[in-house]
Amino acid sequence: MQQNRNVLITFLGNNKYLNCRYRFPDKTSAVVRFVQEAICENLCANWSAHDCIYIFMTEGERGSRVTNWEGANYKDDPADQEGLRAKLQKLNLGCQVVDKTIPEGFTDKDNQLIFSNIYDVLTNNDHVHLDITNAFRSIPMFGSVLVNYASFLLNDVVIESVMYGAFEALGSAFAIQQQYPNPADRIAPILYLTEMVRLQEWTIAANDFIYHGNTRQLAKLSERQGFGNLSAILSNIGGAFSTVRGSELENARLFSDLVAELKNIENRVESEAMKRVLGKLQQELGKFTRPDVVNGFYAAEWCLNHNLIQQGITLLQETIISYICTQTGYNKQVFKDNRKLIADAMNCKNMPEKYWRNVDHAIIKIIQTHPSFIGLEPAYNALKDYRNDINHAGTEKNARRYRSFETKLRHSLSLVKAFLQIE
Numbered sequence: 001m002q003q004n005r006n007v008l009i010t011f012l013g014n015n016k017y018l019n020c021r022y023r024f025p026d027k028t029s030a031v032v033r034f035v036q037e038a039i040c041e042n043l044c045a046n047w048s049a050h051d052c053i054y055i056f057m058t059e060g061e062r063g064s065r066v067t068n069w070e071g072a073n074y075k076d077d078p079a080d081q082e083g084l085r086a087k088l089q090k091l092n093l094g095c096q097v098v099d100k101t102i103p104e105g106f107t108d109k110d111n112q113l114i115f116s117n118i119y120d121v122l123t124n125n126d127h128v129h130l131d132i133t134n135a136f137r138s139i140p141m142f143g144s145v146l147v148n149y150a151s152f153l154l155n156d157v158v159i160e161s162v163m164y165g166a167f168e169a170l171g172s173a174f175a176i177q178q179q180y181p182n183p184a185d186r187i188a189p190i191l192y193l194t195e196m197v198r199l200q201e202w203t204i205a206a207n208d209f210i211y212h213g214n215t216r217q218l219a220k221l222s223e224r225q226g227f228g229n230l231s232a233i234l235s236n237i238g239g240a241f242s243t244v245r246g247s248e249l250e251n252a253r254l255f256s257d258l259v260a261e262l263k264n265i266e267n268r269v270e271s272e273a274m275k276r277v278l279g280k281l282q283q284e285l286g287k288f289t290r291p292d293v294v295n296g297f298y299a300a301e302w303c304l305n306h307n308l309i310q311q312g313i314t315l316l317q318e319t320i321i322s323y324i325c326t327q328t329g330y331n332k333q334v335f336k337d338n339r340k341l342i343a344d345a346m347n348c349k350n351m352p353e354k355y356w357r358n359v360d361h362a363i364i365k366i367i368q369t370h371p372s373f374i375g376l377e378p379a380y381n382a383l384k385d386y387r388n389d390i391n392h393a394g395t396e397k398n399a400r401r402y403r404s405f406e407t408k409l410r411h412s413l414s415l416v417k418a419f420l421q422i423e
Contacts, residue, residue, distance in 0.1 A: 004125045006051040006095070008044060009118060010036050012064040012084060013134035016073040018173060020186035022165055031183045034068070034084045035133045035165035039190070040091060043129060047095035054121045055084070056102045056114075064134075069099060118146060124155040132193075133165035151201075158224065162193040195271060198225070202277050209234075210284050213241065213306025230261045241303065244314045249299040250322065255288035293322050297416055304413060309405045313387050316412060320380045321346075323420075327372040342367065346380050375419035379412040 012034075022029045022038040029038035036055065044053060057064040067073045071083025088097055102117050103110040122128065128150075150157040167188040170176045180186045205218040215238030223231035237258060240248045248254060259282050266278040288295055296319025303312030321342045330338035344359045345367040353361065367373055386408050389400050417423070 003050060004127055005123065006044070006047050006129070007122065007126045008040070008053045008129045008131065009121070010039070010053070010055050010131035011134050012036070012055055012057040012068050014058065014062055014064040014067040014073075015134075017068070018167075018176060018186070019183035020167060020170070020176075020188050021184060023187050023189045025190075025192075028187060032087075033074075033080070034087060035131065035167070035190075036084055037087050037091070038165070039131055039163060040088060040093060044093055044095055045091075047093065049094060049096065051095040052121075053088075053093070053095060053097045054100055055097065056100050056118065058104050059101055060104075063104075065099070065101065115145070119150060119153075122150055122154060122157060124157070126150075126154070127158045127160050129160050130162045131165075132162065133167075159194070159197050162197055164191045164193060165189075166191050195274075199271065199273050199277070202274065206277050206281055210281065211306075213302065213308060214238070227261075227265060230258075230265060233258045233261055241299070241306075241308060241311060244311045244318075246296055246299075246315055246318050246322070249288075249315070250291070250293050250295045250319070252288050252291045252295050255285050255295075259285055259289055293319065293326055294420070294422060296322060297413070297420070297422065300409075301413055304406070304409050307406075309409055310390050312409050312413075313383050313390060313405065316409065316416065317380055317383055317387060320376045320416065324367070324370070324372045324376060328367060328370050342373075345373065346377060346384075349377055349381060376416060379415040379419075382412050382415075383408060 017033050019031050019033050021031055022035060024038075024042055027042065029042065032038050040053060044051070055069070057069050059065055069083050069085050071081055071086065074081045074083070085099070098121075100117060100121065102114045105111050105114055130146075146159075165188055170186055170188055171179065176186060201221055202218075205221045208214045209218045215234040219231045219234035219238065222228070222234060233254065236248075237254050239245070240254060262278050262282050266275050266282075269275060269278070287298055296315055300312045300316040300319060303309070303315060321339050324342050325338055328342075330341065341363065345364045348356050348359065348364055349368060356364065368377075386400065386405055389396065390405055394400070
């Protein structure tokens with residue numbers, strides 16, 4: 001298994017930087033010229049040779065490689081002429097420090113190249129910290145896109161933090177020098193923008209669940225965020241749909257557990273934006289939370305809406321049998337004596353009685369006269385050949401085109417909903 005790697009991605013501008021101190025949540029740095037000094041000392045002190053700091057800089061006479069990496073901006077400073085490269089060497093970090101060249105970013109082509117250069121340093125399982133203090137104006141947006149892009153193309157890439165050293169919070173460079181002549185008094189906060197990244201991740205994962213029926217991304221994110229119980233519930237729901245666990249979907253326990261856990265998390269988080277995402281999830285799942293055989297029809301509709309067509313056909317037919325069992329007084333959990341009896345009545349419906357085999361004719365006729373049977377039989381039998389076709393992978397003669405399955409499922413579901421008068 002590939003080892004997780006800690007990665008810091010940071011950008012070096014070409015401005016001449018003033019000495020100051022940077023305030024982290026738990027400490028304040030010594031006086032430094034470059035924000036990278038403070039971040040690396042605070043974040044990377046215990047990193048190993050497997051970990052890496054990538055510093056992106058521009059070339060040219062006025063590029064940041066010359067001005068700030070090598071220190072040309074400070075050649076007239078009698079007290080300190082060192083650039084960032086020399087400063088980092090003095091920290092004696094155990095990890096790798098790699099300088100990378102990027103274009104200035106004045107054209108769309110440049111911006112695409114910058115993005116590719118940043119992405120190319122990442123690999124599977126990286127735990128990434130992003131410093132955008134000295135980045136170009138477009139880089140913060142790159143960071144946002146990078147989160148989704150890397151998560152899609154790479155396995156288990158995690159954005160651990162996004163940092164911004166807000167030196168300008170102290171005022172203009174001239175005002176700072178006048179008001180704080182002693183650099184030790186210039187204390188700039190390190191702002192963490194990580195929660196915005198987290199919100200974006202949750203929004204995308206929640207959207208994937210609600211609109212595409214995929215629980216994996218949301219379950220994986222929940223586990224990573226420390227919500228293990230939520231992750232387990234989501235995985236169980238995803239498994240129940242993919243393997244057509246009709247009884248579990250009908251009794252609604254999975255969904256009531258999910259809504260309860262979402263409420264629990266909503267009460268624990270402070271972000272109002274995050275609360276809205278959690279509230280949206282609860283709203284979408286609300287109709288599943290009462291134990292009822294009708295949940296099987298809702299589940300079939302969920303499958304239809306999320307392109308789980310084979311599961312939807314199976315669920316709709318089996319829920320029809322369950323519903324008729326409950327209406328006719330038969331125990332829907334008993335296959336041989338009850339569920340099979342309803343299925344036999346369905347199969348006999350459009351068949352002359354003389355061809356009925358191995359069934360009790362009197363009971364079949366009684367079932368076929370029940371209103372629930374009369375109302376739901378057309379939807380059930382319309383799917384019979386389609387279910388057989390899809391379960392045999394279209395290998396039999398006269399196999400249907402794939403689009404016809406969705407159309408037929410939608411039609412049968414509309415018949416059920418109209419008969420039962422459910423939304």
